[in-house]
Amino acid sequence: MAYKAPRGTRDVLPDESWKWQRIERVFRATADRFGYREIRLPVFEETELFARGIGDATDIVRKEMYTFTDRKGRSLTLRPEGTAGTVRSFIEHNMGRGARLTKLYYFCPMFRYERPQAGRYRQFWQWGLEAIGSMNPAVDAEIIHFSVDLFESLGLAGAEARVNSAGCPTCTPAYNELLRERLGGKLDQFCDDCKVRYERNPRRMFDCKNEHCLELLEDAPSILESLCEECAEHFASVRKHLERMSVRFVVDSSMARGLDYYTKTVFEVHHEGLGAQSALCGGGRYDALVEELGGAPTPACGVSSGVERLITALTDTGVMTGTEPGPSVYVASLGSEAALAAAAVIAELRKSISVETDYQSRSLKAQMKEAGKLGAGHVVIIGEDEVARGVAVVKNMTTGEQNEVAADEVVAALLVERLASTQSDK
Ligand SMILES: [Zn+2]
Numbered sequence: 001m002a003y004k005a006p007r008g009t010r011d012v013l014p015d016e017s018w019k020w021q022r023i024e025r026v027f028r029a030t031a032d033r034f035g036y037r038e039i040r041l042p043v044f045e046e047t048e049l050f051a052r053g054i055g056d057a058t059d060i061v062r063k064e065m066y067t068f069t070d071r072k073g074r075s076l077t078l079r080p081e082g083t084a085g086t087v088r089s090f091i092e093h094n095m096g097r098g099a100r101l102t103k104l105y106y107f108c109p110m111f112r113y114e115r116p117q118a119g120r121y122r123q124f125w126q127w128g129l130e131a132i133g134s135m136n137p138a139v140d141a142e143i144i145h146f147s148v149d150l151f152e153s154l155g156l157a158g159a160e161a162r163v164n165s166a167g168c169p170t171c172t173p174a175y176n177e178l179l180r181e182r183l184g185g186k187l188d189q190f191c192d193d194c195k196v197r198y199e200r201n202p203r204r205m206f207d208c209k210n211e212h213c214l215e216l217l218e219d220a221p222s223i224l225e226s227l228c229e230e231c232a233e234h235f236a237s238v239r240k241h242l243e244r245m246s247v248r249f250v251v252d253s254s255m256a257r258g259l260d261y262y263t264k265t266v267f268e269v270h271h272e273g274l275g276a277q278s279a280l281c282g283g284g285r286y287d288a289l290v291e292e293l294g295g296a297p298t299p300a301c302g303v304s305s306g307v308e309r310l311i312t313a314l315t316d317t318g319v320m321t322g323t324e325p326g327p328s329v330y331v332a333s334l335g336s337e338a339a340l341a342a343a344a345v346i347a348e349l350r351k352s353i354s355v356e357t358d359y360q361s362r363s364l365k366a367q368m369k370e371a372g373k374l375g376a377g378h379v380v381i382i383g384e385d386e387v388a389r390g391v392a393v394v395k396n397m398t399t400g401e402q403n404e405v406a407a408d409e410v411v412a413a414l415l416v417e418r419l420a421s422t423q424s425d426k
């Protein structure tokens with residue numbers, strides 16, 4: 001019987017994993033520049049945490065969780081997102097003591113039982129930031145700035161934030177009533193999910209993926225007209241900060257996030273080159289969540305996004321194409337004596353640079369072809385004749401130039417030449 005990866009999962013093979021590594025590297029470096037530190041969360045948590053933290057009415061909790069009972073009868077769930085676990089950890093470890101602002105990031109796989117389709121998997125990766133412990137609109141602006149900066153650092157120029165306010169418990173009841181009033185007359189035209197949303201939380205109807213529902217919502221009233229004074233001032237300050245920081249953004253009053261816990265700021269970052277499904281990340285403020293999950297009342301703000309979507313975006317826009325950068329040096333040898341001389345050179349080179357070689361006793365010609373295919377910058381050639389004379393040939397694959405070097409000077413010669421070529425690049 002031939003096994004396959006479970007439906008909705010996939011292997012990331014070496015031809016693609018270098019893209020993942022590059023994204024993770026840039027993400028970590030960006031998080032570092034913005035002063036966020038990594039948290040590594042458990043893969044599963046108590047089911048109740050997600051039901052409380054994400055919201056009973058959400059699609060995630062109603063239909064998409066991987067929930068199982070362990071051997072002691074506890075209900076556990078594979079994490080479908082990172083915020084609930086981060087907040088649980090924040091409370092458990094009393095990170096907010098001394099009224100500190102806690103700034104955390106994660107980069108890890110999540111699990112949702114969704115219908116698999118292009119770019120959507122049941123095990124998928126997310127990166128995210130959470131800043132817990134401040135109401136300051138400057139924190140919201142920092143997280144939005146981070147998100148735009150990250151995509152630009154990855155080479156995706158022209159990313160733009162869309163910002164909105166989701167209001168707060170003071171102003172949303174009036175807005176919900178207004179929505180019910182305006183939408184009630186045509187409720188029978190909405191999908192069944194929207195009819196449930198209408199009763200439980202009509203703002204969630206904006207998250208419907210049904211085209212017809214979205215058309216019906218086009219002339220729905222904007223939340224910005226229903227904001228209380230505090231929310232309106234907070235939102236104005238977020239926008240002022242973004243302007244002063246020269247972060248590209250627009251106000252999009254129709255945007256609502258799919259999670260119940262957002263209050264005040266919500267945002268997405270979009271890229272025009274990606275068409276309708278152009279959102280690269282989404283986030284916002286969740287001032288009630290820490291208390292909802294059993295902590296002291298603590299305001300917070302965060303962002304998260306799927307890594308698979310980002311890879312598709314970087315590939316589709318031509319930012320990340322082609323293959324992985326090849327090894328710096330390929331060492332080709334012929335005959336068992338030469339292979340031993342090559343082994344010594346390889347061991348020395350690998351102290352500082354990447355080296356590939358042949359272990360299949362192929363001809364020198366085949367090895368040179370392989371070196372070209374891998375994209376090696378230099379090739380060291382050691383044949384029987386070279387071994388006999390105690391030398392090696394060093395070939396620069398870019399210029400085609402080759403030199404004979406004493407065997408014990410190969411490493412030094414390569415390092416000098418590589419240094420010279422990186423300097424002439426600049
Ligand atoms: Zn409000």
Ligand SMILES: [Zn+2]
Binds near residue numbers: 190193194209210
């Ligand atoms: Zn609908």
